[in-house]
Amino acid sequence: MSLAQNVLELARWAPSGDNSQPWRFRIVSEREFDVYGYDTRSHCVYDLDGWSSQLAHGMLLETISIAATRYGCRAHITLPEGDTPHLDLPGSEAPPLRYRVQLEPDAALPPDPLAAVIVERSVQRWPMRPQRLTDTQRASLEEAARPLRIAWFESWPARARIAWLCARNARIRMTIPEAYAVHRTVIAWHATTSEDRLPDASLGAGPMLLATMRSAMVSWQRLDRLNRWTGTLLPRLALDFLPGVLCSAQLAIVADWEPATLADRIAAGRAIQRVWLRATALGLQMQPQYTPLVFARYVRSHREFTQRPGAQAEAATIAASIDTALPGAAAANVAWLARIGPAQPVRGRSLRLPLAQLVVGDPPPKLPRLATV
Numbered sequence: 001m002s003l004a005q006n007v008l009e010l011a012r013w014a015p016s017g018d019n020s021q022p023w024r025f026r027i028v029s030e031r032e033f034d035v036y037g038y039d040t041r042s043h044c045v046y047d048l049d050g051w052s053s054q055l056a057h058g059m060l061l062e063t064i065s066i067a068a069t070r071y072g073c074r075a076h077i078t079l080p081e082g083d084t085p086h087l088d089l090p091g092s093e094a095p096p097l098r099y100r101v102q103l104e105p106d107a108a109l110p111p112d113p114l115a116a117v118i119v120e121r122s123v124q125r126w127p128m129r130p131q132r133l134t135d136t137q138r139a140s141l142e143e144a145a146r147p148l149r150i151a152w153f154e155s156w157p158a159r160a161r162i163a164w165l166c167a168r169n170a171r172i173r174m175t176i177p178e179a180y181a182v183h184r185t186v187i188a189w190h191a192t193t194s195e196d197r198l199p200d201a202s203l204g205a206g207p208m209l210l211a212t213m214r215s216a217m218v219s220w221q222r223l224d225r226l227n228r229w230t231g232t233l234l235p236r237l238a239l240d241f242l243p244g245v246l247c248s249a250q251l252a253i254v255a256d257w258e259p260a261t262l263a264d265r266i267a268a269g270r271a272i273q274r275v276w277l278r279a280t281a282l283g284l285q286m287q288p289q290y291t292p293l294v295f296a297r298y299v300r301s302h303r304e305f306t307q308r309p310g311a312q313a314e315a316a317t318i319a320a321s322i323d324t325a326l327p328g329a330a331a332a333n334v335a336w337l338a339r340i341g342p343a344q345p346v347r348g349r350s351l352r353l354p355l356a357q358l359v360v361g362d363p364p365p366k367l368p369r370l371a372t373v
């Protein structure tokens, strides 16, 4: 394998929303490659303006930089000129962004210790041990987040407030057809691993709840009917509130300004991945809770995200709760919301597409859409 391939073989383990891996690679030479960064805004309600994909691009680019040090190289990354290409035409996909990476050998560069945990880092959706973080752990995570900062919610009432916010937000996720359209394609049922989706074993649901989800999610009509008959409180308590309390802390990663440009979102993604890897190195696990931030931004920018009456108003209360939770830090500046803590090894794991499938030619192809399973 070439140097570029070695680095990408490791870096492809970067996280992405719903394991979408919105990137493909074009090897230019032994030491140079392009990352084509795609987004899923045309069909994923959570990828508003492609921002969550672009955050993932930042996480990938940070992972590339860290992985390169394992091969004695410094990665020089050039971002696309200008800002996000924005193709708003109905049904069209935004063209991929092109990030150019050049690997420069540097014999004096020590391997970044975070390279050792790139593959191990994984999302933990099950409850964690509610063990207080040490000052050293907190300081180490804050250092990894720079130039962004971390706002902590550690006491029981503070964790419970964010957990309840997430549980309220989950009602939106569970009851809008636009989210169902996403969930029915991204979950791999009866699976403990998946190369391009979330295996159901990773969702943090016990066997009874999983069986109910599986049978309800066969069609939107069925799911909607079940939601009306039984309500959504029990699954929201099991999947959002309880885990939200059973952790060491809830945290927000906050920038000094709203990540309004592509460069801001890349910088935020890079910081988030450093925090996630540092947490892994410290023996801690993390679960992002990104969707409240997305629904809040729909509200702030006065954009409708659903045909279900009432959901937009529910999102407005989520946005207000984020404002209240983060006094002093404008809620718009929050790049990441997550829970963190020590836990058992994960019980289901998203794998990645093989490198051979991620390497493409020029011009970049369209990102294949997942079929419904």
Ligand SMILES: Cc1cc2nc3c(=O)[nH]c(=O)nc-3n(C[C@H](O)[C@H](O)[C@H](O)COP(=O)(O)O)c2cc1C
Pocket (backbone or CB within 6 Å): 013, 014, 015, 016, 017, 018, 019, 020, 052, 053, 055, 056, 059, 121, 122, 123, 125, 197, 198, 287, 288, 289, 290, 291, 349, 350
């Ligand atoms: C931008 C972004 C948003 C995400 N949002 C959530 C989320 O709201 N809830 C969640 O459980 N996981 C979330 N994830 C985690 C991904 O689902 C996860 O990283 C991906 O499936 C790959 O799995 P792994 O991290 O275990 O390797 C998010 C990841 C990214 C990069």
